[in-house]
Amino acid sequence: MVASICHAREVAKREPTILGREGLSALLDTLRANGYQLVGPVVRAGAIAYEAIAGLDDLPAGWSDSQEPGRYRLSRNDSPALFAYTVGPQSWKKFLPGAVTTLWQAKRQPDGGFVIAEPPTAAGNYAFIGVRPCELAAISIQDRVLQGGEYCSTAYLARRQKNFLLAVNCTRPGGTCFCHSWGTGPKASANFDLVLTELLSPPGQRFLLEIGSATGAEIAVQIPQQIASPHELAESAQLLERASHQMGRTLATAGVKELLARNIEHPHWESVAERCLGCANCTMVCPTCFCTTLSDTTNLTGDQAERVASWDSCFTLAYSYLHGGSVRSSRQARYRQWLTHKLSNWFAQFGEAGCVGCGRCITWCPVGIDLTAEVGAL
Template sequence: MASPPHTTLETNAPPGSGSAMERLQCILEREDFPRLITVLQEQGFEVIGPTVRDGAIVYERLETAKDLPEGWTDAQEAGQYRLNKRQDHALFGYAVGPHSWKQFLFPANSRLLSLHRDGNGFTVETPAEPAPRYAFIGVRSCELRAIAIQDKVFLGSGAVDRTYAERREPLFIVALQCGVAGGTCFCVSMQAGPRAETGFDLALTEVLEETRHYFVVQTGSDRGAQILAALPHRAAFPEEIQAARRITDHTARTMGREMPKADIPALLKANYDHARWDAVAERCLTCANCTLACPTCFCSTVEDVTDLTGNHAERWRKWDSCFTLSFSSVAGGITRASAKSRYRQWLTHKLATWHDQFGSSGCVGCGRCITWCPVGIDITEEVRALTQTAPPTPPAPG
């Protein structure tokens, strides 16, 4: 075997352009992988990654690489999720689970204010505790896209959300090039994966061969290059880079689902009265699972609570869902009383009006809403039904 090609990493040359990053592909051996977590912890990051809990792969704080779901995989279908043992010791041999990273950047419950009664009035205090400094390990391409979409919502559309901004700014991202397509995955048809090209500090492809287990590592930022420099690594051989490429190519060919090719925003805006909404409403439980599992859904509500003395109040922001009745409740009554109107709001927002609001689709093809729907409603199947039965498109409103 030839000696590894020279890499510029030892000189700390920063990756400046796409082509420079392309060159910076290195090898991290499996036995050295735990160091990645240790090095990030030493840099002051709280490391979050996949782990097995309650029969599912969820995202939680990792202490060591032993917390990763080694040797596990998942089987996913509409309304179904099961963990199975793999024949090998892959650390990332599964698709996405019920959690998404949004729970860390946009917490499901966050305290906005504390208020203290003060004579006849009150004083207002904003939380002073510093935001956590997270490093995420195992972020999929679809999830990077989801983070980019929430960046647009919380940072790039006018007002800046402080809670999100102070978690997002220091975030270190270790992406994972998907080696497994789940039964409900359809990132290819949303142009959101499976290969991550941008938006990460480091990206890993896990390669399992007969006798070897290693990671091909790409750097995506100066910070990423610095962390890699602290790990045992060497430049990758072309055949190792090709092996990594073959893995994501295979993942792309084995997607469990596909979003139909159509002008979906125009289709949905022209079909607010389609009979399919009544059909899906017959099945939809309006349970809100899809919105909680969705990595881009951002709706929230604000609640004020007091202690027993009535002298201290707190204002909390909590995830909310367009599937609840209270979501559209005003003094005059409830706007979206029927299940039909609530499912229609969710789907048309996600796939149509999201483009008007944020310049892209709100869907990344991760398949969570399909897997975690208790009755197995499939977003791709609903769109397909509309494309197949919609009358010729009249001009869309708006």
């Protein structure tokens, strides 16, 4: 159980410890032995993806990435490093609860009526391995959206209730990263069970382990580890301090809410629209974008129906369709809606920004539109 908004628990205070590679392997095995399905980073189709993993050997050892607007490349070297890359196109929303969720099914009855039944909720006791600080922030934002209000998504709630978060601090930010601007990284500060910092200095690869929740502490006591030395603590702090100065991008977050709010009409929106393809990539890769559409369908005979929720994007025309046409028919209005929602309206709705500085929307934009630059141009 994570220290979520619903179930904050007293966290046992413990000294940071050090694990070797075997220790980390034992940690993953212990999570599995405690009933968790492990999901972690793997190399798929030339990118880091999040998939089910069996253990340590499935992690992308020696891989690192380079990211720029509209560009992503993976490369491999001899390093034993397991976390020398930043985030790929996928985020943990792939499992929370995922791109497509069946909400209910309906069946016609002999008397002409119909009955509606909810399918059993696929709970899934997921342990997420290698969650980055920006992604912890994104999960916490989605918590507020999807389970913090009067109504909540039951599929999301079911997944989050039994969700272990093994975080990894970022010692090597990417070219499109700007978490430091939001204060969401590169060091995890909340909303995790355990967090690792990977150290590669002599005498060799090891992981600083810190505890973030009671559940994390219960798992941690089951694995062999040593108290971290002052030298190791200093090295970890130094790596994270250095990382915070190596962000590929920065965003002037102070006053950004007001900046967007007073620039609903601005010639720059037209300039973005000239480049924007309206492809919706940015919303699909964004770890906080939560919009879904609901589709109602029947089988061929027409006597069974179901409702499915699937990810939607404010960049589609259908998103704002009202009888007679779409409210936001121009691309500039759709880009404005997205950016203004993320950086301004989100504050009014949920008390914070809808951006964590992960840089995915910049990297995966086919034409390299850079959120930080667009804000800078307003």
